[in-house]
Amino acid sequence: MNASASATEVDEEMSVSEEKGGKRPGRKGKKSKYTAHTADKYELYQHAVQSPETDVEFVQRVYRDLRGEEAMHFREDFCGTAILSATWVKTDDGRTAEGYDLDPEPIEWGEKHNLAPLGDAGERVQLFLEDARADGRRAPDVRIAQNFSYWIFKERAVLLDYFKKAHESLAEGGIFVIDLWGGSETQDKMREKRKVDEGFTYIWDQGEYFPGSGDFTCKIHFKFKDGTKMKEAFVYEWRVWHLTELRDMFLEAGFSQVDSYFEEDDDDRDAEYHLDNEGEHAAAWIAYLVGQK
Numbered sequence: 006m007n008a009s010a011s012a013t014e015v016d017e018e019m020s021v022s023e024e025k026g027g028k029r030p031g032r033k034g035k036k037s038k039y040t041a042h043t044a045d046k047y048e049l050y051q052h053a054v055q056s057p058e059t060d061v062e063f064v065q066r067v068y069r070d071l072r073g074e075e076a077m078h079f080r081e082d083f084c085g086t087a088i089l090s091a092t093w094v095k096t097d098d099g100r101t102a103e104g105y106d107l108d109p110e111p112i113e114w115g116e117k118h119n120l121a122p123l124g125d126a127g128e129r130v131q132l133f134l135e136d137a138r139a140d141g142r143r144a145p146d147v148r149i150a151q152n153f154s155y156w157i158f159k160e161r162a163v164l165l166d167y168f169k170k171a172h173e174s175l176a177e178g179g180i181f182v183i184d185l186w187g188g189s190e191t192q193d194k195m196r197e198k199r200k201v202d203e204g205f206t207y208i209w210d211q212g213e214y215f216p217g218s219g220d221f222t223c224k225i226h227f228k229f230k231d232g233t234k235m236k237e238a239f240v241y242e243w244r245v246w247h248l249t250e251l252r253d254m255f256l257e258a259g260f261s262q263v264d265s266y267f268e269e270d271d272d273d274r275d276a277e278y279h280l281d282n283e284g285e286h287a288a289a290w291i292a293y294l295v296g297q298k
């Protein structure tokens with residue numbers, strides 16, 4: 006999360022498509038308390054984009070199905086506000102989590118808004134202002150990098166090094182999980198807006214995709230019922246990585262088995278994911294890649 010938000014106009018020069026769904030871009034009318042003058046971008050992001058219960062249930066289910074027991078220790082790389090870690094420890098008194106992020110702002114926000122309200126359970130989450138590639142404190146049963154955060158690694162050698170570190174770090178039988186997003190729309194310059202239930206509009210702004218480098222800049226803006234707008238609340242400078250090359254890199258990094266799980270319904274942010282190593286072409290799809298140690 007590397008952009009400051011400002012209450013300015015969102016440029017409307019590009020076509021804007023309405024309401025698609027899926028995690029990539031977020032969703033959820035009634036009178037709204039939100040205005041660009043006072044809104045908190047992390048709160049808006051959590052309402053619009055994240056579905057932590059679904060994601061935590063998914064990884065716990067995959068681990069249980071594979072290992073016949075419960076995953077207990079969780080590591081969240083690029084954790085931001087650590088909503089996944091907070092959700093993880095709520096599911097069982099014995100569960101613990103650690104999160105890594107380089108930006109103190111979301112970490113502090115997460116400690117205050119996601120962990121402190123949990124009371125004792127929040128004490129079972131440790132957050133570190135460290136690189137996602139840093140050594141962990143304890144071997145995780147499940148380690149995750151979510152919302153395409155690893156796309157900031159634009160060189161193969163750098164990404165492979167991260168995957169190798171993730172592999173090495175896992176507890177016996179541990180799994181490493183990344184999400185990804187693909188389909189022909191990922192290469193289109195476009196904007197998509199979605200009304201969020203809490204009473205504001207989320208705008209996903211995809212910039213130009215450069216096929217030679219894979220470079221791709223995406224932004225999130227928010228628009229409010231009082232007419233104010235928060236432009237560039239979040240800006241992502243990414244390289245687009247494809248599922249097949251990621252699978253190859255997982256194998257190269259040492260994972261013994263690598264499986265993809267595709268989101269079943271792009272119109273439901275709380276959709277289920279199912280095991281499918283072939284996939285189905287779509288304009289936009291979301292999947293998880295799971296590597297087993």
Ligand SMILES: C[S@@+](CC[C@H](N)C(=O)[O-])C[C@H]1O[C@@H](n2cnc3c(N)ncnc32)[C@H](O)[C@@H]1O
Binds near residue numbers: 106135
């Ligand atoms: C796309 S946000 C994702 C936040 C959260 N995981 C989510 O799912 O919404 C990417 C996060 O990665 C962090 N970040 C960028 N480079 C990093 C690195 N090398 N190590 C750890 N965190 C990093 C940023 O500070 C930002 O909070």
